[in-house]
Amino acid sequence: MQLAAEASSDTSRTLTITLFLIFVAITLGITIWASRQTKTATDFYAGGRQFSGFQNGMAIGGDYMSAASFLGIAGLIALYGYDGFLYSIGFLVAWLVALLLVAEFLRNSGRYTMADVLAFRMRQRPVRTAASVSTVVVSIFYLIAQMVGAGALVSLLLGITADEKFLGMDASTAKVFTIILVGALMIVYVVVGGMKGTTYVQIVKAFMLMTGALVMTIMVLAHYKFNLSTLLGDAAARSGKGAAFLEPGLRYGVETAGDATKTFYSKMDLLSLGLALVLGTAGLPHILTRFYTVPTARIARKSVLWAIGIIGVFYLFTLALGFGAAALVGGKEITAQDKAGNTAAPQLAQKLGIDYLGGDTGGAVLLAIIAAVAFATILAVVAGLTLASSSSTAHDFYANVIKKGNASERDEVNVARVAALVIGAIAIALSIFAQSLNVAFLVALAFAVAASANLPAILYSLFWRRFNTSGALWSIYGGLLSAVVLVFFSPVVSGSATAMFPDEDWHWFPLSNPGIISIPLGFFFGWLGTVLSKENDAEKYAELEVRSLTGHGAH
Amino acid sequence: MPATPERYLEVQNSEEFGRLRQTLRKFIFPTTIAFILWYALYVLLSAYARDFMAVKLIGNINVALLFGLLQFVSTFLIAWYYARFAARQVDPVADDIYQDIEGRATAGADEGRTV
Numbered sequence: 001m002q003l004a005a006e007a008s009s010d011t012s013r014t015l016t017i018t019l020f021l022i023f024v025a026i027t028l029g030i031t032i033w034a035s036r037q038t039k040t041a042t043d044f045y046a047g048g049r050q051f052s053g054f055q056n057g058m059a060i061g062g063d064y065m066s067a068a069s070f071l072g073i074a075g076l077i078a079l080y081g082y083d084g085f086l087y088s089i090g091f092l093v094a095w096l097v098a099l100l101l102v103a104e105f106l107r108n109s110g111r112y113t114m115a116d117v118l119a120f121r122m123r124q125r126p127v128r129t130a131a132s133v134s135t136v137v138v139s140i141f142y143l144i145a146q147m148v149g150a151g152a153l154v155s156l157l158l159g160i161t162a163d164e165k166f167l168g169m170d171a172s173t174a175k176v177f178t179i180i181l182v183g184a185l186m187i188v189y190v191v192v193g194g195m196k197g198t199t200y201v202q203i204v205k206a207f208m209l210m211t212g213a214l215v216m217t218i219m220v221l222a223h224y225k226f227n228l229s230t231l232l233g234d235a236a237a238r239s240g241k242g243a244a245f246l247e248p249g250l251r252y253g254v255e256t257a258g259d260a261t262k263t264f265y266s267k268m269d270l271l272s273l274g275l276a277l278v279l280g281t282a283g284l285p286h287i288l289t290r291f292y293t294v295p296t297a298r299i300a301r302k303s304v305l306w307a308i309g310i311i312g313v314f315y316l317f318t319l320a321l322g323f324g325a326a327a328l329v330g331g332k333e334i335t336a337q338d339k340a341g342n343t344a345a346p347q348l349a350q351k352l353g354i355d356y357l358g359g360d361t362g363g364a365v366l367l368a369i370i371a372a373v374a375f376a377t378i379l380a381v382v383a384g385l386t387l388a389s390s391s392s393t394a395h396d397f398y399a400n401v402i403k404k405g406n407a408s409e410r411d412e413v414n415v416a417r418v419a420a421l422v423i424g425a426i427a428i429a430l431s432i433f434a435q436s437l438n439v440a441f442l443v444a445l446a447f448a449v450a451a452s453a454n455l456p457a458i459l460y461s462l463f464w465r466r467f468n469t470s471g472a473l474w475s476i477y478g479g480l481l482s483a484v485v486l487v488f489f490s491p492v493v494s495g496s497a498t499a500m501f502p503d504e505d506w507h508w509f510p511l512s513n514p515g516i517i518s519i520p521l522g523f524f525f526g527w528l529g530t531v532l533s534k535e536n537d538a539e540k541y542a543e544l545e546v547r548s549l550t551g552h553g554a555h
Numbered sequence: 556m557p558a559t560p561e562r563y564l565e566v567q568n569s570e571e572f573g574r575l576r577q578t579l580r581k582f583i584f585p586t587t588i589a590f591i592l593w594y595a596l597y598v599l600l601s602a603y604a605r606d607f608m609a610v611k612l613i614g615n616i617n618v619a620l621l622f623g624l625l626q627f628v629s630t631f632l633i634a635w636y637y638a639r640f641a642a643r644q645v646d647p648v649a650d651d652i653y654q655d656i657e658g659r660a661t662a663g664a665d666e667g668r669t670v
Contacts, residue, residue, distance in 0.1 A: 082619055086601055089626045093594045096633055100583045229614025236615065247609045247619055248601035255605075267602040274598040278591065301641065308634045312627055463580075539560040542567040549575055550649045552656050553557035 011361065012350075013158050013166075015368030016375075023208070023376045024185065030200045031193035041409040042555075044194035044416060045112035045391050046292040049555075053299045055203055057306020060290050062202030063384040064091075064281075064307070065209055065314055067149050067377050068443055073315070074348075075341030077322020078334055081235065081245035083252050084322055088315040090277030095311065097455075098282040099304045104297040105462045105548040106288060111555045113388075114288045115396040118457050118476075121540035122469040124405070128396040130476040134453045135285040135396075137480065138446050139389035140427060142284075143382055145442035147431035149342075150182045150378040151175035157346055157371040176432055182379055183428035189383040190390065190420040194413075198383050199293055205380035210310065212373045213317040216345075216366075219352045220324030231320070234327035245326070265510040273444070276515030280447030283454030286388035297551050321345050328352070346370050386427070390420035445487050448515045452479035452522035460526050462548060467526070468536050474529025479522025486514035558656050566656060575648045582640055590633055597622055 038044050051059070066072075069091065076084030110116035115131035154174055158166060166174055189198055224231040236245040244250060253270035256262040281287060291300045325334060325344040328351050337343045346367055353366030394416035399407040407415075434442075456475045460467040487493065492512045495505035511517075547553050558566075566572050600608055600622065608619035 082623075085620075085623050086598075089597070089623055090594075093590065093626060093630055096590050096630060097587065099634055100587055100637060227614075229616055232615035232620075243609070246615060246617055247605060249605055253602040270602050271598055274594070278594060298646065301638065305634055305638055308630065312631060316627065539564060542563040543557070543560065545576075546563050546566045546572065546652075546656075547557075549572075549579065550653045550656070552653050 012364035012368045016371040019368055019372035020375045027201045027204060031189050031197035034193040034197035038194045038196055041413050043196060044413045047195035047199050049293060049295050051199060051293045053302030054306050056294050056303035057310060058206045059199045059202035060307035061310040062206035062380050063286055064311055066146060066381045067374055070377055071342045071345055071374055073318045074321040074345040078325035078344035079331060079341040080251035082248050083250050085319055086248060088318060090274050092312050092315055094278045094281035095308045102282045103291050103300045103304045107291045107297040107300040108551045108554045109544055109548045112292060112395045113392045114285050118461050118472055120544045121537045122472050125401045127469060127472045128400045130473050132392045132396040134476050134480050135392040136389045138449050139285055139385045141442045142446040143385045143427045144431050144434050146378055146382050147179050147182055148434050151179045151435055154178040179431045180428055183424055185379055186382040186386050187421055187424035190387045191417045195293060198387050201380050201383055205376045208373050208376055212370055213314060216349060217317045217320040219356060220320050231323055231327055235323040239326045239331040269511045269513055272511050272513040272516035275519060276447045276451050276513055279451035279455055279519055283450035286384045289388050321348060324348055386420050386424050389423050390416050393419040444513050448483040448518055449480055451515060452483045452518040456522040456526045465541055467530050468533050470533035471526050471530030475522055475526030478525025482518035482521040483514050486518055572652055578644055597626055
């Protein structure tokens with residue numbers, strides 16, 4: 001089955017675009033409404049701290065369930081079966097780190113950014129600079145990944161083939177156009193709506209995504225009379241891989257017969273990926289800033305509980321969607337459309353529509369809805385990322401490093417708006433050049449940097465009395481450099497067929513994910529930097545500790 | 556309103572705050588280690604015990620799938636259990652200490668006014 005079956009493709013395309021425009025119109029309306037409510041810096045950075053636990057839980061879900069989660073994981077499961085599921089488990093368990101060790105303490109001790117906590121008892125300027133650098137690096141990598149993904153998806157979702165013109169554009173022009181459009185919209189959301197606007201965009205998107213995934217899941221399960229075993233059996237049979245499809249090992253930790261070294265590294269890579277997934281989440285700046293949008297630490301706790309529920313249920317849906325796509329669409333048909341499997345969920349939607357909602361028209365309608373949900377997903381995530389990095393640029397770098405804490409609120413917010421514009425423009429430009437890049441590598445890098453540079457500094461800051469400025473700088477820069485350097489010399493950049501530079505080879509690091517080395521290094525550097533310096537501010541630590549545990553003096 | 560640095564040091568060294576810190580750390584650190592080990596076990600089994608993971612339990616549902624679903628169950632349970640623990644054993648003590656700092660700050664201000 002072709003995704004763009006001639007008769008239905010035009011209907012579907014028009015519908016996709018119409019639905020997407022409706023989403024854009026609604027969210028822009030919300031954004032303009034939110035801009036009228038945005039008067040202070042707290043409104044812009046933290047949405048006025050007025051969101052409820054459930055609202056923020058939905059928004060966290062909206063920030064977290066990226067296109068990579070929705071299309072990527074469903075696609076991974078559809079093509080590689082069990083291993084896609086393994087990926088989503090890491091993404092979910094990670095939330096316990098955020099719940100137990102980070103969310104409440106961060107909410108109590110910080111104000112707008114991650115650096116508020118890191119610099120609390122340190123010398124402000126160097127620590128804020130470091131935190132700002134790592135925030136922008138993590139966010140930009142993640143941003144490019146999402147936007148390149150958006151560009152690649154548009155031709156697939158709209159069914160534009162290489163030799164076809166759409167509104168006078170060929171496939172590659174359409175990609176560039178999508179990247180610019182997505183980028184321009186995200187800038188508008190952030191510049192105009194600030195955190196309040198962005199949060200509502202996340203909530204609307206999370207609602208759409210959950211509803212879309214729920215409907216498809218019910219349809220898939222109903223098709224198999226709610227018998228999971230039959231669904232799995234069919235998926236394994238149609239995947240062309242048999243029983244191995246339901247077991248780990250098709251994608252990660254692949255065993256190469258007769259090559260013990262290769263097998264060993266492949267399995268180490270699986271462990272490394274697992275570690276980066278679990279420890280990366282609680283260090284992602286756009287996730288951390290979400291905890292500031294609620295009035296108290298207890299509501300921050302509640303919002304993480306909601307987020308765990310929403311995200312967990314969503315990943316259970318993707319399990320049904322992925323196996324459903326393998327069983328009902330078939331592995332061959334999915335790879336024919338997209339080698340990476342990113343179109344598995346939309347293809348499944350089309351198939352379900354044809355079977356259950358009245359033929360080709362039904363197929364076109366359901367495909368259009370899911371494609372529009374995917375666009376909405378990408379748009380919301382990029383807005384969240386842009387906001388986090390522009391907040392850090394304005395609040396950490398401009399107000400506290402350049403102006404040494406003497407900037408007026410108004411100036412700070414204006415700088416944040418300009419920063420969103422600049423960062424957005426840079427992300428658009430980089431994404432256009434990065435179109436041929438392997439998206440998975442950018443995401444892996446973002447998670448590895450977050451886990452190696454940010455998480456050690458946050459945990460030491462909150463729980464280790466002795467920690468100091470030198471330790472914070474060592475752990476942030478040390479973790480950041482370890483992750484970036486190891487990735488640069490890994491097979492994802494050079495020396496393999498799927499690398500960024502497939503024709504060159506300077507790699508010496510055997511793993512594609514640096515986490516298993518760079519995360520311990522981040523913690524080690526933090527310890528080393530600390531013991532190398534005598535500085536220690538006991539009074540400020542007393543304030544930080546009392547504040548983080550009781551909320552006394554919290555903003 | 557933040558209190559004075561001396562006051563925060565005093566609170567930090569108080570017995571009640573020490574107990575709060577102990578209660579909290581005794582829960583969050585071991586629980587974190589436990590769920591990371593539990594997750595690591597799952598990843599290690601996926602990497603190195605493929606025959607075990609492939610054992611079929613009911614129909615096409617094998618150990619690997621059950622193990623994966625158990626990770627979901629354990630995540631939900633730990634989140635729920637932590638929320639219950641925090642509400643019962645942490646929040647009341649934290650509130651007491653908060654009130655204590657506030658109360659004394661206000662009391663100090665009142666004394667200032669009467670004198």
